[in-house]
Amino acid sequence: MDSKVRVRFAPSPTGGLHLGGVRTVLFNYLFAKHHKGEFILRIEDTDQTRFVAGAEDYIQNTLAWCGLVPDESPLHGGAYGPYRQSERKPIYAKYAQQLIEQGNAYYAFDTPADLEQKRKEILNFQYSKAHRMEMKNSISLTEQEVTTLLENNTPYVIRIKVPDAEEVKFEDLIRGEVSFETSQVDDKVLLKADGMPTYHLAVVVDDHLMRITHAFRGEEWLPSAPVHILLWKYLFGLDQMPKWAHLPLILKPDGNGKLSKRDGERLGFPVFAMDWTDPATKETTIGFKERGFLPEAFVNLLAVLGWNDGTDKEIFTLQELIEGFSIDRVHKGGAKFDYEKAKWFNTEWIKQLNNQELAKLVRPILEKEGIEIHEDDYLVKVIGLVKERCHLLPDFITQSNFFFTPPIQIDTASILPKWDDKKKVFFTELAKNYAAKITDGHLTAAASDLETEFKNLAATQDLKPGDLMLPFRIMLVGGKFGPGVFDIVSCIEFKDAMQRINHCLSLLA
């Protein structure tokens, strides 16, 4: 009770981190920080066949981007390391041995082929009481046979000996009491033939050694919970066991089933937090970051997918999430991911973020497009003008590039139908006026003044301003979009505005 809250996120480094993974991290983090506790990152790399180079760095980078920095991790160190299970290999064998001595585990010598054969022969084969005696293990074999097998270095695994007819139950922080009949659970492998532990053993041993107080993980782990409960009982005592919470799954938007990388590709939205390039295939999977999401928005949208604070509030800062988070307000049911709503969160965050901060993020995106930015102040001003029409960061490209360079594509087709000599005269005159301003030493003017002058000029020529606005807009930005025309003129200044008018006039001639 009075011991410090310690939680862990324990991914296996097999590829990019998807939405569900990041949300698991987030809930862990929020819970820990809410209780002024510690958040640990532990890398579960016990399956050497699935290990993918770079995946661990990717995980660390993703956490950093999201602002969910671990207190202890392979990178940050800590008092309970090492934090990579592959580096803890010797530890697990000791506990497996202890279980054997206690009679809670046993050696099994069946080869993969033996098992495959057995599964073919018997429908719904389970390595458990029902078939244990038909297999090659230290329960079915005599002591002498086992000793010989061991002395000959016969490959073996260690399996948990699940008790006969017991009820295993535990209190899930989200689901309440969950119980299992042990006759339904099989003798899971604890230690593999290569000496590595399986998840089942490793998670229990490490959670104990790392003093984990609360263990949150995806719902897909619920069925193996009884194995872990049993292991806790045999090894460290149930009173030492962390509190469990099994998080609901994030489901695909259409149809059924949990969200996968393929769904994102199919439906055209990211599933990974950041870009991930598979080192083997060189195939890159797009991430939320690169798609133009702000980390604040990403964290926000994930947090409210399956959790809410009981009010109508939807926009939360990380700090607000920490303060308001509680595990018992997490949903039981899975949630379908809605990309449209996800974008809405980003739109909101773009509006919330101040222009200076936004400028830092937008600048590299524009520069990558070959847009030259000479002054920071100018960029900040432009961002203020266009931010409310941007949903994703790359939207700033189309929304603001005409502030930096004259439009290349000009939608003259939208001007032509109503174009006539009167308008031509007007714009020729307008350009001259701007030229005169420059001669007088004026670079620019306030938008409201520009508008007044524009309307006055229109009046003297007996033209309706309304008929002139669209052509003017297209001359300036190339199409029917963007902020108010006079804001644009004010921003790009007389010289540039004049050139764009003249250029367009020549196109229309």
Add this chain to the structure above:
RNA sequence: GGCCGGUUCGUCUAUCGGCUAGGACAGCCCCCUUUCACGGGGCAAAGACGGGUUCGAUUCCCGUACCGGCUACCA
């Protein structure tokens, strides 16, 4: 198949026995805007089904249906 879990508008969700079932996204309409957005207003849209318990069930219990997860020397 077995085990476990889940089930409120199309989607995310509020409701902890008393509701004309609220909000948000998406959709549609209107206003604002001489562009596109933003913003404001409005419309439409839900308690899987059947039994109980109760004065009263979306809320509690049971059953059914449907959906999902797991069922590896993967996590």
